[in-house]
Amino acid sequence: MTSTSERPVDAAPAPGGRVRRRRGVQPWHLAAAALLLAVGALASLFIGVSDLTPLDLLDADESKATVFWASRVPRLVSILLAGSAMAVAGLVMMSLTRNRFVSPQTAGTTEWVGLGIVVATLAFGSTSVFGKMAIATLFSLAGTFFFVWLLRRIVLTDMIVVPLVGILLGGVVMAAATFLAYRFDLLQSVDAWMNGDFSGVLAGRYELLYLVLAATVVAYLYADRFSVAGMGESFAINLGIAYTRVVTIGLVIASVVTAIVVVTVGNIPFLGLVVPNIVTLAMGDNLRRVLPVTALTGAGFVLVCDVLGRTIRYPYEVPVGMIGGVIGGVAFIWLLLRARTRGVS
Template sequence: METPEPVRLLLFIVVVLLPLAVASLFTGVSSVSLSTLLNGDARAAMILVESRVPRTVALIFAGSGMAVAGTIMQMLARNRFVEPSTAGTVESAGLGILTVLLLAPGLPVFLKMLVAAAFALAGTLLFLAILRRIPLRSVLMVPLIGIMLGGVISAITTFFAYRYNMQQSLGAWMTGDFSAVLRGRYELLWFSFAMTVMAYIAADRFTVAGLGEDFSTNLGLNYTRVMALGLGIVSMVTASVVVSAGMVPFLGLIVPNVVSMIMGDALRRTLPWIALSGAALVLACDIVGRTVNAPYEIPVGTVLGVIGSGFFLYLLLRKQSRAA
């Protein structure tokens, strides 16, 4: 007898996600353990509440949100190689942050996120507009165009950051490092969680939209409205993660493709697995980054960049071997 889907999800949470979250709470330079907490160590309790718990929650929200955002982009672009870091979305959010730092540095963090989301949306729309104008003879052209567009936007951002001596400040925003996440500095990621829930509610619409505009319109779906909703979710998730912790690359590429290989493309079924797997992967990468060179930390973005680039090459080689 096959195990019901909710039971399998619960088992994944208990066996994989929960142990990673507990390990994240008790991994770090400062000594925080069950024994110190039970002995009433005030400093250990303060570190746990002020730093470790917010960091773990931020990792879970960022991982699940970026994985779901990558899934939505792949459905809307109808390409397995697309995600925020291969479509210019993340770089556009970085340009938005630099614009705020130059023109209105005193702006509240929430408004910085909205500006970054607007730039991320504009960058994604530009990417989709370019795809409509270029005849695509290979699916590999789509991520290539996105990477080139991201490179151009990143070059513009770097130029202005260098011109106004803002490179160090911009680097602090774009590193993908959760070490500075404290209580009071991660709450924007609740927007990422809300967008993830919204994506699950609209999962069936995204699945139909992934079949193409003509087909989905014939089925009675408002394709333009679904596109707008999907791009809005991607932009808000990307902006909240970039503003809170920086760039988390390739996450939306790795997790959706792995889950799709195992479970197919029905988002109503796979989206919870994608969200939980994304959270687990980011937690695992953060633990690796904290332990492999302790007491120093390797940013999550760096660890994911290594893993993600290798997986990207694997997908390319797999695609070519199947085409041959």
Template sequence: MPALLAGLAITVALAVISLFVGVSDVSLASLLSGELGGRAGEVLLISRIPRTVALLLSGASMAIAGLVMQMVVRNRFVEPGTTGTSESAALGFLVVTLLAPGWPLMGKMAVSALFALGGTALFLRVLRAVPLRDVLLVPLVGIMLGGIVGAVSAFIAYRTNMMGTLLAWNMGDFSGVIRGRYELLWFGLAGCLLAYLAADRFTVAGMGKDFTTNLGLNYQHVMWLGLVIVSVVSAVVLVSVGSIPFLGLIVPNLVSMLIGDNMRRTVPWVAVGGAGMVLACDIVGRLIRFPYEIPISVVMGVVGSMLFLYLLLRTPRGAR
């Protein structure tokens, strides 16, 4: 518990720093010297606070989605970005944007979530048909499936002059987050809470179908609950801020190395770790070429790929 409180304190500190990092002059001095309705106060209320909240919500929810995915698939090297889930969500959002451009964002998000659910279910179906003799084959199958779905999306986008829009969806970026354009991310928080409430079920399901059935749980119901949580979170984050690579893979693995695989214990750690990592990468992206900004997906891709290689090299062949 003291370590968790320390991590929470670091995350809160990063959130406070995030409020005061940017081109516009938003500082304690400018806020105290003028009214809250002044320029500094307006930037804080309209841009900085919504952006920071979006960072917290997306980081925590995507990390939890990765944890749930790893429990459902029973493999440490999967997350929505390595199972075709994110690519399927992008395909769904593209299709509904082309066929029903006047739909509200909530409706488009629902269609995107359905496509994400279908893509994840297809991934699991492919896994059952492929003999897997190595732990690394599972994410490899997911990456190939994601590549196929991404190619279909790119072809449709190319034929309809939507390539720039598709690239924006696949590039995680919080620079455009303002008040009124991030509220869907609260559904991600609902997914985190649901994952915590069902944590014991996911822990049992991670031990296999026979073990789960012997304990009196419906294995298929637990699986579908996990897939729904992952699909909704993936769609919400994609629609709101774009794709964030490696987050759902790295954070759960680092937490598992520290405190084990009991999901009831790890959910708070994963949520805090995901939020803190996204905040740190976003701050680095804003400062490294100030006053210009590097998208968080670029920073997260560099950091995540290095940590992913470390996890691959330290994991024995054939281990879970």
């Protein structure tokens, strides 16, 4: 048997407490991924209903320049910020709950945000987007901490049951939000808020997303602490980590990021679940090493979904949430089957 002192330096605890070694990801893999992301970003800038090419910008066409700077650039920035932040939020929740299938989408966090939006609209109908975001954040925090509190009081032997509990809880919360929305004729508004879509992103209507960049930086600074906390409370305390404080910070980051993204651009299904799983399967579970790659992969995932949504039915547009739901759903089923197969074997 290999003693603790003989473990490789880059080995890190998996969410279930098992140490996994780093897989073979070469620098050229990252360079290729960065190149693909750059190509996708370039395509995003020049794909849309309005015909726009780089030559139009060189010709100093004022109307084309207005479309570029007021619509295309804000849309690209919001895609990159939302995708990277939600992927990081899923990675943090996956590590802290020690379960590979826990994310803001499977813990009911996004549904709590939806309920917060409905309550904010009913109680403060004339409030600003920032006010709605603040109320949605409070609901998101309350729902996430309730989910964690619930997990600590339920004995579950199968890791797949944990996200099912969150999905059931989220379904109850969303049912309450839908009932309130139906009762006060807000169903269309709720659908618009909750469906991930970047078509309405314009200059002056996406700047709140810069807050998630700060949350992502904080998550990177606490990455090592999150890794240790993911090994369990007793282990973290023995290493001198303030376990409760670290877990609280991680859950606050995930909740705030989810609330900001949902309020600004809507919900993107499976993003915080699929991307962290794929990255950690390739690179291991050392959060400090995989967090930047997870952020880039999440941005690339949303970017690909957005480009597909704009080209499948051109000149019409399919919402990013729908494309992400289809792709993410297939990937989620693959992850479930893979986990079940490995568990049986």
